[in-house]
Amino acid sequence: MAKHPIKGTIDWFDDRLEVTKTIWPATAGHTVPANAKWWYVFGSATMAMFMMQLVTGICLALVYVPSADHAWDSLIYLNFHQPLGWFLRSIHFWGSTAMAAMITIHMTQVFLFGAYKYPRELTWVIGFFLLVCTFGIAFTGQVLRFDQDAYWGLGIGAAMMGRIPWIGPEIVDLILGGPILGAQTLSRFFTLHVFVLPGAVLLLLFFHLYLVLRKGISEMPVAGKRVSKRTYEKKYFAEIERTGVPFFPNAAKRDMIFIGILILVVGIIAAVVGPHGPNGPPDPMIIYTTPRPDWYFMWIFSVLALLPRQIETFLIMAAPVGFIVVFTCLPFWSGTGERHWRRRPAAVIVVILMYVSIGLLTYIGFPSPWSPHMMAGSGVVSPIEYYQGRSPLEMQGAVLFQYKECRNCHAIAGLGGQRGPDLSDVATRLTEDQLRRQIIQGDGNMPAFGRNLKPAEVDALVAYLHTLTPPGENPAQPPSRHEIPALDLPSSTAGGTTGNSSGRGASAPARP
Ligand code: HEC
Structure with a gap:
C-alpha cells in the first residue's frame, strides 16, 4: 500500500536526519x-x-x-x-x-x-x-x-x-x-x-x-x-x-x-x-x-x-x-x-x-500621593472659609501660598498635594516662629524656601498660616514667660495676641 505523501516526506527527512532516533526521545x-x-x-x-x-x-x-x-x-x-x-x-x-x-x-x-x-x-x-x-x-x-x-x-x-x-x-x-x-x-x-x-x-x-x-x-x-x-x-x-x-x-x-x-x-x-x-x-x-x-x-x-x-x-x-x-x-x-x-x-x-x-x-x-501634584498651585482653590475675614497681609499670604506652589505638596481642606501634611489646622501645631523656620529652612522632604521668598513674603505666609485653625481652637502660642494659669476672662487670648492684626474674635466668621 502506498504511503500518504505527507507521511512519506516526513519519513524521508527522518531517515536522513534521524530525529526520531536521537533528538526526539531526549x-x-x-x-x-x-x-x-x-x-x-x-x-x-x-x-x-x-x-x-x-x-x-x-x-x-x-x-x-x-x-x-x-x-x-x-x-x-x-x-x-x-x-x-x-x-x-x-x-x-x-x-x-x-x-x-x-x-x-x-x-x-x-x-x-x-x-x-x-x-x-x-x-x-x-x-x-x-x-x-x-x-x-x-x-x-x-x-x-x-x-x-x-x-x-x-x-x-x-x-x-x-x-x-x-x-x-x-x-x-x-x-x-x-x-x-x-x-x-x-x-x-x-x-x-x-x-x-x-x-x-x-x-x-x-x-x-x-x-x-x-x-x-x-x-x-x-x-x-x-x-x-x-x-x-x-x-x-x-x-x-x-x-x-x-x-x-x-x-x-x-x-x-x-x-x-x-x-x-x-x-x-x-x-x-x-x-x-x-x-x-x-x-x-x-x-x-x-x-x-x-x-x-x-x-x-x-x-x-x-x-x-x-x-x-x-x-x-x-x-x-x-x-x-x-x-x-x-x-x-x-x-x-x-x-x-x-x-x-x-x-x-x-x-x-x-x-x-x-x-x-x-x-x-498608581496615585502616588507622595509626588508633588504639580498643577495644584494653579488649579485648586480653597473653600471660602479659608479666606474670609482675613487681613490684607494674611490675604497676601494666601495668594503666595498658591502662587509659590506650596499647594503642590500641601493640601488645605484636603485639596492639593499630599507630599507634605495638610495645613488646614497647622496653626494649632506650630507657633509663628516655628512656621517661619519651616518655610525658610525647609525640613525633611520640604525644600528650603529662604532664598526664593522676600522677608515680607515670609511674613505674609506666616501670618496667613497662623490663621489656619479649626473652629473654636486658638493658634499655638510660644510658651509664656510667666506661666500664669489661664483665667476664663473674656478676650484674654482670643483675637490673636501675637501681632495677628485681623481683629478676629468671637464674632469672626465661622472657620472650619
Ligand atoms: C516639595 C514639596 C513641598 C513644598 C513645595 C512645600 N512643602 Fe511644606 N512640607 C513638605 C513636607 C514633606 C513637610 C513635612 C516635613 C518633613 O518632611 O520634614 C512640610 C512641612 C511644612 C510645614 C510644617 C507642617 C507641620 O504640620 O509640621 C509647614 C508650615 C510648611 N511645610 C509650609 C510650607 C509653605 C508655606 C510652602 C510654600 C512656600 C511649602 N511648605 C512648600 C513639603 C513641601
Missing part, C-alpha cells in the same frame, strides 16, 4: 510524571511569551529608530501611520506584561511545590537569573519609549546607581554613555534590550531546559514524602519508568491549550486597550511631569518614595544583593525534606507576605 518524547498536570504549564507559557516578544520585537526593530532625536517620532509613526503598527506595539507591551506575570507565577509554583529541591537546585538558580534578565529586558524596554516616563525614570535610576560607593559614577557613565542622558544613552539601552539581555535569556534558557530534561519534571508533592539525597533520584526514575507518560502529546497538549488561551487574551487586551505611550516627548526642561514606571516596577517606585531618608542609600545598595543571595542560596539551604506546602508553613507565609506587600505597594504607587 526532548519532546521524554517521560514526565503522569500527575504533572495544569500546574505545570507556566514555564512553557513564559517561554512562549518570550518567543512572541522576539517575533514582535524584530518587527518593531524594523521601524523603530534608536536615536534620541527620532525614537519618539518613530513610535508616533508606528502608532498612527504604519498600518497595524499600533497593534504591534500593543502586543509587544502586553506580551511583556504577560511574560512578567507568567515567570512570576511559574517561580511561585516552583517554590510552593518545593520543586527547587534536590536534584534541581541549579535549575532554580538559572531560573532566578532568567527572572532577573526578564525584568532587565522590561526596564530597558520602557526606556526605549524615550518619553517623559523613560527620561525621568532613567534619571532617577542613574541617581540611585551613582550612590554606589567608589564606582558609582563609573557605572552611571557606562550605562548612560556619559554623565548625563544623551545620544549615547539610547544606543546603550537599545543594545541591552535587543542583543545582550535576550541573548543571555536564550543561553540561560538552553541550560534551564537541558536541566529540566536531564533531571526530569518534579512530580506532584505528597505531604510526608521527604526528599533525601540518597534515595530521591532512584525512586523518581523508578516511578517515572512505571507510571510516566511521554511529554508529547500528553503534557504538550495542556501547554498548547494554555498558551493558546494566553495569546488570545493578550491579543484581545492589546486590541482593546491599545499600546502604552509614548507620553510627552522627553524634555529636560519640562519639570511639570510625574513620571511613573510600568506597573511591574511600581512597587519599587513606592518603596523608594516611602523609605526614610536615613536608610535609603543603604537599602538601595543592600536590597538587590540581598535578593540575589537569598534566591540563589535557597535550594542549598533547604534542598531536602518536605516538599508539600502544607508541611512548609513558613514558605506559604513568605509567599503571602510578598504578594500582599508588593500588591499594596503597587496599589499606592
